[in-house]
Amino acid sequence: MAETISVQQSRELDQKTINEVGIPSLVLMERAALKIYGDLLANDELDLTKVLVLVGSGNNGGDALDVARLLETHGFDTSVLLIGKPQSRSEQMERQLQICDYYQVKHVFLDEDFGQYTTIVDGLFGSGLARAVEGDFATAIDKANQSGVKIHAIDIPSGLNGDSGEVMGTAVKATSTSTLAYAKTGMVLSQAKPYTGKIFVDDIGIYLHDHYEE
Numbered sequence: 001m002a003e004t005i006s007v008q009q010s011r012e013l014d015q016k017t018i019n020e021v022g023i024p025s026l027v028l029m030e031r032a033a034l035k036i037y038g039d040l041l042a043n044d045e046l047d048l049t050k051v052l053v054l055v056g057s058g059n060n061g062g063d064a065l066d067v068a069r070l071l072e073t074h075g076f077d078t079s080v081l082l083i084g085k086p087q088s089r090s091e092q093m094e095r096q097l098q099i100c101d102y103y104q105v106k107h108v109f110l111d112e113d114f115g116q117y118t119t120i121v122d123g124l125f126g127s128g129l130a131r132a133v134e135g136d137f138a139t140a141i142d143k144a145n146q147s148g149v150k151i152h153a154i155d156i157p158s159g160l161n162g163d164s165g166e167v168m169g170t171a172v173k174a175t176s177t178s179t180l181a182y183a184k185t186g187m188v189l190s191q192a193k194p195y196t197g198k199i200f201v202d203d204i205g206i207y208l209h210d211h212y213e214e
Ligand SMILES: NC(=O)C1=CN([C@@H]2O[C@H](COP(=O)(O)OP(=O)(O)OC[C@H]3O[C@@H](n4cnc5c(N)ncnc54)[C@H](O)[C@@H]3O)[C@@H](O)[C@H]2O)[C@@H](O)CC1
Pocket: 014, 015, 018, 025, 026, 028, 029, 032, 056, 057, 058, 059, 060, 061, 063, 088, 090, 124, 125, 126, 127, 128, 129, 130, 131, 132, 133, 134, 137, 154, 155, 156, 180
C-alpha cells in the first residue's frame, strides 16, 4: 500500500516545502488544482455538466476556488457556495476568490437546491479541521449527502478526521477524493471508505523523502 502520513505531518510537510524547499504556496495550490481538475476529467463516474463547488475559508477552500476557476474557464457550468465568515478567510483563499470573480464564476447560497447539480466538489475543510462540524458547514455537508449527487472531495472529505477516520459531527460521503501528496492515515481505514470513496493520490511537489515514492 502507498505510504500514508498523519494530518500533522501533512501540515509540517506543506510548511517545509514552502519555507525550506522554497516552492511558493500559490504554486503548490495551482499544482494541486490542476491535478484535482485532471482527476475530475479522468473519473468516468462523474458528470461535469453542472458543478457545485463547496468552499470553506481556509486553503482547502482556496484549492476549491482554483478548481472552480479551471472548470469555468474550460467551459463547464460551475457555481461556488462560500461557507464561513469573511474575516476567517486565508490569504490564498481570498486571492483565489478574486480570480474567480474576474472570470465571473457564479455564486449560490445555502438555500440552493443541490439536487440540480451533476457533481459536487467538496472544499470545506482539509488538514485544518480542528473541531466538530456544526452550523452552516454541517448544513452544507448534510445537504450534499442527501442530494444523491456524486461528491468529489479535495484532500480529505470534510468532517472526516484524517488521523482516526472518525466523523467529527458530520462528514461528506464522497464517491471519490483527490488527496494531496499522501493519503492521510485515517483515510485508508475501512471505516473511512464510505466517506472517501475512490482515492486519487496527487503528486504536487511535496515529498516526505528526497524523491517521490509510490
Ligand atoms: N500551501 C499549502 O499549505 C497547501 C495547502 N493545501 C490545501 O490547504 C488545506 C489546509 O488548509 P488550511 O490549513 O487553511 O486548513 P483548512 O482549509 O482545512 O481549514 C481551516 C479553516 O477552517 C477553520 N475550521 C477548522 N475546523 C472547523 C470547524 N469544525 N468549523 C468551522 N471552522 C473550522 C479553521 O479555523 C480555518 O479557518 C489542505 O488540506 C489542502 O487542501 C494545498 O493547496 C496544497 C498546498
